[in-house]
Amino acid sequence: MAAAASLRATPLHSVHCALRAKLVDFGGWEMPLQYSGIVEEHQAVRTAVGLFDVSHMGEIELRGPEAGKLADFVSTNHAQKLKSEQVQYSALLYTHGGFVDDILVHKVAEDHYFLCVNASNQEKDFEHIRQLNRFDARVEFTSERYAQLAIQGPHALAVLQKLTPTNLAAMRYYWFTDSEVAGAPARIARTGYTGEDGFEIYIPPAEAERIWNEVFEAGVEYGIRPCGLGARNTLRLEAAMALYGHEIDASISPWEAGLDWIVKLEKGEFTGRDALLRQKQVGVKRKLVGFEMRERGIARDGYEVYVDGVPAGWVTSGSPAPTLHKNIGLCYLSSDHAQIGRVIQIMVRSQPVEAVTVETPFYKRAR
Amino acid sequence: MYPEDFRYTKEHEWVRVEGDTGTIGITDHAQQELGDIVYVDLPKPGVPVEQGKTIGSVESVKAVSDIYSPLSGEVMEINPALADAPEKLNEDPHGEAWLVKIRLSAPAELENLMSASQYQSYIGAEK
Numbered sequence: 001m002a003a004a005a006s007l008r009a010t011p012l013h014s015v016h017c018a019l020r021a022k023l024v025d026f027g028g029w030e031m032p033l034q035y036s037g038i039v040e041e042h043q044a045v046r047t048a049v050g051l052f053d054v055s056h057m058g059e060i061e062l063r064g065p066e067a068g069k070l071a072d073f074v075s076t077n078h079a080q081k082l083k084s085e086q087v088q089y090s091a092l093l094y095t096h097g098g099f100v101d102d103i104l105v106h107k108v109a110e111d112h113y114f115l116c117v118n119a120s121n122q123e124k125d126f127e128h129i130r131q132l133n134r135f136d137a138r139v140e141f142t143s144e145r146y147a148q149l150a151i152q153g154p155h156a157l158a159v160l161q162k163l164t165p166t167n168l169a170a171m172r173y174y175w176f177t178d179s180e181v182a183g184a185p186a187r188i189a190r191t192g193y194t195g196e197d198g199f200e201i202y203i204p205p206a207e208a209e210r211i212w213n214e215v216f217e218a219g220v221e222y223g224i225r226p227c228g229l230g231a232r233n234t235l236r237l238e239a240a241m242a243l244y245g246h247e248i249d250a251s252i253s254p255w256e257a258g259l260d261w262i263v264k265l266e267k268g269e270f271t272g273r274d275a276l277l278r279q280k281q282v283g284v285k286r287k288l289v290g291f292e293m294r295e296r297g298i299a300r301d302g303y304e305v306y307v308d309g310v311p312a313g314w315v316t317s318g319s320p321a322p323t324l325h326k327n328i329g330l331c332y333l334s335s336d337h338a339q340i341g342r343v344i345q346i347m348v349r350s351q352p353v354e355a356v357t358v359e360t361p362f363y364k365r366a367r
Numbered sequence: 368m369y370p371e372d373f374r375y376t377k378e379h380e381w382v383r384v385e386g387d388t389g390t391i392g393i394t395d396h397a398q399q400e401l402g403d404i405v406y407v408d409l410p411k412p413g414v415p416v417e418q419g420k421t422i423g424s425v426e427s428v429k430a431v432s433d434i435y436s437p438l439s440g441e442v443m444e445i446n447p448a449l450a451d452a453p454e455k456l457n458e459d460p461h462g463e464a465w466l467v468k469i470r471l472s473a474p475a476e477l478e479n480l481m482s483a484s485q486y487q488s489y490i491g492a493e494k
Contacts, residue, residue: 022399022402033402033429034402037402037403037457038402038403038427038428038429039403039428040403230402230428230429234428296406298405298406298426298431300430300431319428319429320405320428322428349424349431
């Protein structure tokens with residue numbers, strides 16, 4: 001592949017090559033799509049533990065006396081309500097109410113917020129926040145300072161606990177702490193993108209390969225597997241988590257994407273708020289809904305959706321669901337059709353195939 | 368890896384000719400590229416097929432890919448095992464998981480296909 005030279009690579013690139021991963025271009029990054037196979041990796045995360053290199057994700061940090069005010073001005077959720085060491089799912093919006101990105105906001109301290117953003121959006125996000133910054137705060141682009149690993153699955157805690165002094169069982173979901181993993185400084189967050197329990201750790205790039213290997217060795221007794229972006233996608237789809245460029249982008253608002261819960265209108269002024277208020281009054285034309293195929297066929301991203309023979313929307317993500325043994329997907333449907341139990345037709349390679357809208361998430365882990 | 372008595376297409380199908388019968392499958396390289404295969408769509412017996420034209424599709428968790436017939440003829444038989452066990456295509460693409468058998472109408476078309484060594488250098492070059 002001639003394009004490989006221009007692709008960006010994570011500090012773990014040589015590890016992926018040694019593991020004979022199938023590599024793909026993911027938004028300009030050469031990333032592992034799969035190692036042993038998507039289904040096997042998916043099942044490892046549902047039943048044991050999986051290890052992902054997600055170092056392509058970006059980091060942006062807000063520092064200064066008004067870092068919290070800036071965080072709240074650029075994001076939809078209520079950043080200043082966070083306690084130190086708490087994490088929040090949120091969004092950056094344009095003034096017209098469409099998504100710049102979806103992000104995780106970590107409050108490190110009153111004067112320090114740490115944002116984890118999508119790989120392919122990181123430069124755009126940084127510019128966006130910088131341009132909106134009229135506060136006593138600095139915006140720092142710090143992606144080069146971090147490699148990121150995700151350890152996900154029912155045995156994630158047991159595996160990571162072998163390598164850190166922090167009592168992980170005492171950490172709540174969507175909280176983080178600054179500690180050590182394998183003797184290196186690490187920001188450990190109990191977050192993930194798989195629908196399972198697990199952790200995402202932010203570590204020094206120079207230590208990434210050693211830490212990857214130590215996590216891997218610690219996980220052998222638990223059946224750990226390296227997992228690629230293919231499994232990451234099927235796992236997040238079963239959990240009905242949005243993926244930028246699919247469920248959300250600049251043309252979609254949080255109301256349409258079903259992300260009302262990350263919009264806190266009452267917190268006061270923020271970018272995109274006026275547009276969201278107007279949209280709320282008028283109502284949205286389309287909504288994101290989940291569906292299951294009723295007939296043989298797999299919906300794929302971009303396929304058209306019909307209701308009673310009339311075009312009514314498009315598929316944003318579609319795939320076989322390895323845990324559920326069904327073919328599932330998410331689609332935008334005109335609001336008048338967006339109820340659970342609606343029979344729809346997906347145009348699968350020019351053939352209408354019947355599906356039905358269902359509740360999401362498709363998969364919920366037993367707690 | 369790639370049997371000498373098969374002939375290969377640029378779209379990663381293989382065909383083994385015995386008399387006037389051609390057995391068609393996808394190559395090991397194709398199954399590796401596709402990943403976990405979850406569906407196979409095949410034509411019905413009696414359907415005429417043409418060299419280089421679509422005869423069905425193979426779908427993996429990640430993607431869908433057309434199958435092109437290596438030779439012209441008429442479908443005689445489809446592999447009944449694949450409907451319930453498409454994953455066999457990942458396990459034994461050159462053997463148990465053949466796709467269809469056709470009765471050849473233009474055996475001379477074989478000359479348009481690659482030998483095992485040609486195919487191996489072709490997929491080597493593609494990388």
